[in-house]
Amino acid sequence: MAEIxxxxxxxxxxxxKVTLELLTAARRLGEPAAVWIGPGADGAxxxxxxxxxxxIYVAADEELTSYVVAPKAALLAQLVADxxxxxxxxxxxxxxxxxxxxxxxxxGSGVLTDVVDVAEGAVAEHSIFGGGIIAHAKVKTGTPxxxxxxxxxxxxxxPAAGAEEAVSVTLSDADKAAKITEKVVQxxxxxxxxxxxxxxxxxxxxxxxxxxxxxxxxxxxxxxxAVGASRxxxxxxxxxxxxxxxxxxxxxxxxxxxAVGISGAIQHRAGMQTSKTIIAINKDSEAPIFELVxxxxxxxxxxxxxxxxxxxxKRR
Amino acid sequence: xxxxxxxxxxxxxESPRKLKSDDSTLDRAAADGVIxxxxxxxxEEALRIKEAQGGEVTVLTMGPDKATDSIRKALAxxxxxxxxxxxxxxxxxxxxxxxxxxxxxxxRTGFDLVVLGSESTDARTGVLAAMLAERLxxxxxxxxxxVEIDGSAIKIQRxxxxxxxxxxxxxxAVVSVVEKINExxxxxxxxxxxxxxxxVDTIGIADAGIDAAQVxxxxxxxxxxxxxxxPPRAQGQIVTDEGDGGAKIAEFLASxxxx
Ligand SMILES: Cc1cc2nc3c(=O)[nH]c(=O)nc-3n(C[C@H](O)[C@H](O)[C@H](O)COP(=O)(O)OP(=O)(O)OC[C@H]3O[C@@H](n4cnc5c(N)ncnc54)[C@H](O)[C@@H]3O)c2cc1C
Ligand SMILES: Cc1cc2nc3c(=O)[nH]c(=O)nc-3n(C[C@H](O)[C@H](O)[C@H](O)COP(=O)(O)OP(=O)(O)OC[C@H]3O[C@@H](n4cnc5c(N)ncnc54)[C@H](O)[C@@H]3O)c2cc1C
Numbered sequence: 001m002a003e004i005x006x007x008x009x010x011x012x013x014x015x016x017k018v019t020l021e022l023l024t025a026a027r028r029l030g031e032p033a034a035v036w037i038g039p040g041a042d043g044a045x046x047x048x049x050x051x052x053x054x055x056i057y058v059a060a061d062e063e064l065t066s067y068v069v070a071p072k073a074a075l076l077a078q079l080v081a082d083x084x085x086x087x088x089x090x091x092x093x094x095x096x097x098x099x100x101x102x103x104x105x106x107x108g109s110g111v112l113t114d115v116v117d118v119a120e121g122a123v124a125e126h127s128i129f130g131g132g133i134i135a136h137a138k139v140k141t142g143t144p145x146x147x148x149x150x151x152x153x154x155x156x157x158x159p160a161a162g163a164e165e166a167v168s169v170t171l172s173d174a175d176k177a178a179k180i181t182e183k184v185v186q187x188x189x190x191x192x193x194x195x196x197x198x199x200x201x202x203x204x205x206x207x208x209x210x211x212x213x214x215x216x217x218x219x220x221x222x223x224x225x226a227v228g229a230s231r232x233x234x235x236x237x238x239x240x241x242x243x244x245x246x247x248x249x250x251x252x253x254x255x256x257x258x259a260v261g262i263s264g265a266i267q268h269r270a271g272m273q274t275s276k277t278i279i280a281i282n283k284d285s286e287a288p289i290f291e292l293v294x295x296x297x298x299x300x301x302x303x304x305x306x307x308x309x310x311x312x313x314k315r316r
Numbered sequence: 317x318x319x320x321x322x323x324x325x326x327x328x329x330e331s332p333r334k335l336k337s338d339d340s341t342l343d344r345a346a347a348d349g350v351i352x353x354x355x356x357x358x359x360e361e362a363l364r365i366k367e368a369q370g371g372e373v374t375v376l377t378m379g380p381d382k383a384t385d386s387i388r389k390a391l392a393x394x395x396x397x398x399x400x401x402x403x404x405x406x407x408x409x410x411x412x413x414x415x416x417x418x419x420x421x422x423x424r425t426g427f428d429l430v431v432l433g434s435e436s437t438d439a440r441t442g443v444l445a446a447m448l449a450e451r452l453x454x455x456x457x458x459x460x461x462x463v464e465i466d467g468s469a470i471k472i473q474r475x476x477x478x479x480x481x482x483x484x485x486x487x488x489a490v491v492s493v494v495e496k497i498n499e500x501x502x503x504x505x506x507x508x509x510x511x512x513x514x515x516v517d518t519i520g521i522a523d524a525g526i527d528a529a530q531v532x533x534x535x536x537x538x539x540x541x542x543x544x545x546x547p548p549r550a551q552g553q554i555v556t557d558e559g560d561g562g563a564k565i566a567e568f569l570a571s572x573x574x575x
Contacts, residue, residue, distance in 0.1 A: 011478070068456050068474065068483055069446060093477060094434070094442060094459055101443030104412050105450040110537030111411060113441040123541060129333045129438075135340070135543035141412075142537060177455035178485045186479035199574070223574070231495070241461075241496060242479055247437065248354070248495045250477075256574055266329045267353075270437070277572060278552075279565060290554055295568045299557025307562025315566065315575050 002030040002086035003055070005079055007072070007099065008048065009091050013040035015047045017196040018091040020155035022148055023051040025118045027158060030086045033057060034162075035079060037072055038065045041164075049162025051155060057167045064169075068178035069095060073102035075169045080107050080143050087122045092147035092251075093195070100147045109142025114251075116152040116274070130266070131273040150195040151253040186240045191217075194226045194243060199256045200275070202228035202245055203238075204268075206261020206282065206301055210238040215305050216260060222312040228252065228272075230262045246271035261301045264289025281305060317371030317487075320425050321362045322418065322432035322444070323390050325349040325383040329437050339533060340540035341408045342438060344380060351386045354433030356393075356500040357493045361463060362431045363394045364498065369465060372396045374425050378406060378417055384516070391511035392503030399425055403520040408533025411439070415447035417531055421524045422452070427488055429470075434459050434492040445492035455485035461496040 004026035009016040019034070026032035034053040036044065041058045048056055057079060064071040076088060076099070088103065090096040092114050104111040117125040122144040126135045138144070194200065201223065203216035213227075220227045229239040231246060245252055247270040257275035262268060264280070264287055272278070273292065280289040285298045297304050327333045327347030334343040351359075362373045375390040375398040377383050387398045401421050409417060422430065430452075435442040449456030455470075457463075461480065462473040465487075474481040475494050503511070521528060529535060555564060569575045 068458065068481070070450070070456060073446075073450070095476070097442045098446035098456070098458060101411070101415075101441075101446035102450040102456075104443070104537075105415065105447050108537075109412075111441070111443060112538060113411075113443065127546070128440075130329075131546055132333070133335060133543055134546050135335070136541040138539055138541055140537055140539050174453040177449075177453075178457055178483050178489075180474075180481045181484050182482040183476070184479045184482065235496075240479075241475070242477065247440075248435070256569075256572075270329075270440075277574075278549075279568070281561070281565075285554070285556070290552075292549060293552040293554065294550075295552055295565060296554040297557050297561040297565060298554065299561045303559075304557055304561040304565070307560075308565045309562075311563050311566035312569070312575050315570065 003033045003083050004030040005076065005085045005088045006032055006034050007076065007090045007096070008034050008036045010040070010044060013043045015044045016193070017155065018150040020051045021150065021153040022089045022091065023048070023053055024155050025148060025153050026089055027052050028118060028120055029122055033085070035076065037075060038062065045162055045164060050157050050159050052158040052160045053162050054160045056162050056164045058164055059167050059169065061168055063171065066180055067176050068180060069098045070102060070175040071171055072099045073106060074171060074175050075167070076103050077106040078169045079167065085143060087144040087146060090147050092149040097147050100145045104145050107142050109145050110139035111145040111147070112137055112139060113147040115146050115148045118146060118148065122146060127274055130270050149251060149253060186242050191220060192224070192226045194228055195250050195252055197226035198254055199223045199225035200228045200252050200254045201225045201258045201260065202230065202262060203233055203260050204230035204262030205232035207233060207238065213238055219258070219305050219309045222309045230268050259289050260305055262289055263287045264292065317366065317369050317428045318426055319362045319366055319371055319373045319429045319431060320376050320422060320427045321359050321373060321390070321395065322430065323355045323359065323375050323377045323386055324352045324436050325377065325379045325386040326352045326436055326438040333438065335543050339408060340543055341533065344382065349382055349385060351389055352433055352436045354435060354493065354495060357495055357497055358431045358433050359390050359393050359395060360498045360500040361493055365429065365465060374399060376418065376421055376425060377401065378414065378421070387516060388511050389503060391514045392507040393501060394507060397514055398516045400516055400518045401524060402518060405521050405528045405532050408536060409531050410536040410538045411441045411443050411447065412537045413531045413535070415444055415451055417524070417526050418448060419451045420526045424524055429487060430490045432492050434494050445490055449490040452490065455489040457483060457485060457489050458492040459494055460491050461494050463491060
């Protein structure tokens with residue numbers, strides 16, 4: 001069976017959930033082979049094997065993560081040449097898509113982005129135009145490179161060998177042209193990762209200030225949810241930009257999305273429209289967010305949201 | 317400095333967006349064409365760099381005749397001239413081919429800096445900047461929310477999942493921007509009048525040295541197999557708060573087993 005390369009997303013040595021989703025999808029296409037780039041693979045190998053990685057390629061050289069994107073694509077291109085995989089799967093994050101783009105050029109292959117499902121033969125399902133149209137597409141030339149949106153495929157364990165093989169690549173000058181001099185991490189706290197969370201509670205301009213985001217956080221904590229924000233809220237500095245949901249923020253597809261004091265502008269919707277269940281609290285009954293909701297309350301968020309938090313906590 | 321800004325015309329996100337049933341490509345007639353929002357930020361950044369460093373800003377657009385409107389708007393904002401790559405042979409090109417065609421067109425304009433949006437609102441692939449940097453063999457300075465240039469040294473802040481990276485490189489380079497980078501100007505009346513006289517070089521694939529066998533729907537590396545409208549979301553229930561709005565949501569959540 002042909003290998004399917006899966007680029008592992010990891011933070012602080014922890015495999016992100018999207019990688020388990022990719023491994024699950026990869027099993028439909030062939031034999032999953034995880035590709036770990038950077039230090040720290042040791043603690044993660046069991047997890048990768050548990051979710052079906054027959055092989056784990058480890059490129060531990062720190063240099064590969066010291067430059068913008070290009071080294072990752074260089075390593076994957078070499079693996080494509082050496083192992084002739086039937087497809088390469090990456091997560092459809094901003095950086096994942098960039099890796100996919102460079103790899104497509106290097107290998108002369110087609111790339112499919114924002115994929116929400118993959119079937120045998122690497123036929124990919126896309127949700128486009130803000131979820132309005134479902135399209136199926138495939139790659140005709142080269143090795144299919146598929147960027148899958150986090151939270152689209154349910155991860156299922158299927159233990160495999162997880163045989164480790166150390167790999168490396170010699171970087172060209174062009175691969176080292178954009179040097180990362182510092183990585184600045186904005187505080188994340190203890191809440192689940194925004195793109196991976198099953199429930200997201202987001203606050204917008206209606207929240208009215210940084211201090212008031214406590215209301216959003218309390219509601220999120222009552223549900224074990226991640227916190228998100230609209231651009232109006234991040235631009236105002238009430239919440240860090242890395243929590244922005246939308247076209248130029250993160251695309252989320254949780255089981256439940258609660259929009260609090262958010263009008264539902266098209267750019268916001270682009271990032272949350274494929275959420276399974278949507279709830280809104282907004283004092284304006286005409287707010288476009290209500291067009292999307294499964295349940296909506298027209299009312300003052302300062303009354304409704306704390307009451308909701310209290311009711312949920314009571315039921316726990 | 318020779319700055320080239322890439323501007324894509326996209327269907328207005330407020331109007332209905334469709335694919336054509338015959339070839340599964342974007343139905344450009346069904347919706348009004350506008351400049352891709354993030355490209356306005358790219359134009360603004362290019363203008364600011366020119367204002368600080370001197371030089372010239374050239375708009376480069378690949379797209380049908382109709383895209384002229386978007387080119388005029390970019391010129392009205394203050395760009396100096398434009399290249400409009402238009403050719404039937406390009407219709408239906410995918411991202412890999414588009415990046416090739418733009419690379420070839422850049423051979424005609426030359427560049428010290430290519431500035432583009434990090435993502436379009438229609439296709440949203442977000443791959444163009446990476447593909448171009450790879451093809452051109454120049455630094456990929458993508459997802460920038462801040463750009464600083466000093467001589468031939470260029471520094472950006474690259475927006476990441478966890479915050480941002482500080483990145484350094486030297487020109488020539490490709491820079492893609494996110495919306496945090498600036499606030500685009502509106503074209504002034506004077507700008508709109510001046511735009512009418514600015515040169516637009518309309519070229520076809522032969523002028524740009526593009527191989528017809530490497531572009532267009534028939535030669536694309538990707539293929540749309542089928543598409544359908546997603547089932548509309550069922551009409552939800554909307555209630556007005558009468559002091560029990562929070563409790564009602566909690567009941568709804570309980571009925572759906574979220575709590
Ligand atoms: C290039 C570009 C990219 C963009 N990308 C994004 C993006 O990624 N994400 C994003 O979110 N936006 C994005 N935007 C911005 C988007 O257009 C909207 O401006 C933004 O989403 C508005 O945020 P909001 O809904 O919080 O604010 P508003 O539109 O001002 O809405 C606030 C809402 O809160 C309600 N409200 C106020 N007070 C209360 C109260 N006490 N109780 C209940 N409700 C109340 C109001 O009725 C209103 O509906 C982008 C825009 C551009 C041009
Ligand atoms: C709904 C939909 C889905 C698609 N999915 C795929 C896919 O999965 N894979 C694929 O290979 N192709 C896909 N395409 C084709 C794709 O739209 C084109 O190849 C397009 O030219 C490049 O993709 P983009 O606009 O997403 O680029 P992005 O990388 O999102 O755009 C970034 C920037 O590149 C610049 N730019 C992009 N196109 C042009 C242009 N024509 N002229 C000037 N500047 C430009 C703009 O500055 C823009 O802000 C899709 C098209 C549609 C309509």
